[in-house]
Amino acid sequence: MPAKWLKDAVFYEIYPQSFKDTNADGIGDLNGIVEKLDYIQSLGCNALWINPCYDSPFRDAGYDVRDYKKVAARYGTNEDLYRLFDEAHRRGIRVLLDLVPGHTSEEHAWFRASQSADQPNAYTNRYIWTNNWFCGSRGLNYIAGEAERASAYIVNFFKCQPALNYGFNRVEEPWQLPMDHPDCVATREAMKDVMRFWLSHGCDGFRVDMANSLVKYDDENKSGTSAIWKNVRAMLDEEFPEAALVAEWSCPSQALRAGYDMDFCLNNDDTGYSTLMRDYQGGGEDDSYFRKDAPARDINRFLKVYTRWYEDTKDLGYISLLTCNHDTVRPRFSLDIDELKLAYAFLFTMPGVPFLYYGDEIGMRYLDLPTKEGGYQRTGSRTPMQWDGSKNLGFSAGEAASLYLPVDPAADAPTVAAQEGDPDSLLNFTRKLLALRHAHADLQADAPFAVVSAEPNAPFVWRRGKLLLAVNPFGQARTVKCPAAGMTPVFTHGAAKVNADGIELGPQSFIVLE
DSSP, X not given: OOOGGGGGOOEEEEOGGGTOOSSSSSSOXXXXXXXXXXXXXXXXXXXXXXXXXXXXXXXXXXXXXXXXXXXXXXXXXXXXXXXXXXXXXXXXXXXXXXXXXXXXXXXXXXXXXXXXXXXXXXXXXXXXXXXXXXOOBTTBEEEOSSSSSSSOEEESSSXXXXXXXXXXXXXXXXXXXXXXXXXXXXXXXXXXXXXXXXXXXXXXXXXXXXXXXXXXXXXXXXXXXXXXXXXXXXXXXXXXXXXXXXXXXXXXXXXXXXXXXXXXXXXXXXXXXXXXXXXXXXXXXXXXXXXXXXXXXXXXXXXXXXXXXXXXXXXXXXXXXXXXXXXSOOGXXXXXXXXXXHHHHHHTTSSSOOEEETTXXXXXXXXXXXXXXXXXXXXXXXXXXXXXXXXXGGSOSSOGGGSSSOOOOSTTOOOHHXXXXXXXXXXXXXHHHXXXXXXXXXXXXXSOEEEXXXXXXXXEEEEETTEEEEEEOSSSOEEEEOSOTTOOEEEEESSEEEOSSEEEEOTXXXXXXX
């Protein structure tokens, strides 16, 4: 069963290099996160996910780990991270770190030992090496000519990220080791050791990068990779029973059965997430559900996948919906502030454990920027947090040229300070939504969910326990026939009320009835 504290958890994702700089070097740091914990708490977020803050060459923004047990100097020290854990816990805020189990940097000490051309050592098979230098294998990317060994090594992502060796579920070549090979088991145990290290210092769990990719040539059910995570889960249940895991898997039916507490619904082609709010660049007409003027829309493009997942996994763990993350285009890319309010009303009142990406609470824009640290088109969603109207929008006292990425140059760039005193701002609307969620057990992670009305080109009505919710993203008033007589509003945005036949929903409105 999921960690108990997740029932009422709302996560805030922080990209540390872009959140708050306290030493004027242009890069966010751990002390900056500590400085803003009261702000995070004021949002209604009681948990954090911090993107990788480990020692790294930063060719993939920290997802190329050089030392799993050492904080990168640009963020501070291990002691700074321990202090962050303590300060967060004093405020009732849990902290997840980003675990990158599938690969390391090519500069990691394990890889330096593994590539040695000398006698075999404890790390010879810590990574996947072919038996020659000029080819890889079916479906696997490889790099040759970069190591001392007369072999090529398999990579998971960029050239700088050699894949750790958890074995093959189906062995096809002499150099491919089975999952139960002692060297593959040693890889798993080494990653468990990394997890123990941070959990013993106050970490509350991990978001796991590419969680479904450990075992190569796995079957369609990911049974090999799932077996590894079940083994990890058994360790956590015994040693750290309140530790939480959220998977970058986007298949809850597999991830939650593998021992995860949560799995993200990501913007994969088969999830329907992108039909809610367009989260990619490209041409074509935008008919996402929360666009008020979309020519055609259908919430069922999302629900057909989501409800199947929900029914299959509701007793196992949670599906996590998110405003966006460091890999996706910000929702402000396609939605205006009024549209964002309705999208958030939906996201934060659905089942599971929601995630709010830093800056989405004020409607930060996606910026079209050159790639930075392997970000490519993702770079535009990783810009500095916009705190106020001061230098560098309050992110850093350093010079503009030193900033990790430029701040939004627009005269109307949204800031926290500008929205604090405006009761109608997106910031304060987000606070009201999260307060509503915390105040009603029927809006929290495990409360029952049922679709009441989901007709194409129509408002969406759903039930959470004894609560009835309805959202009308259209620019015109709509009436939905449903059993709502005698129910009382507990939250209303826009013009919405109960009538004899159901619910009258004004343009771009949302209502919660009890």
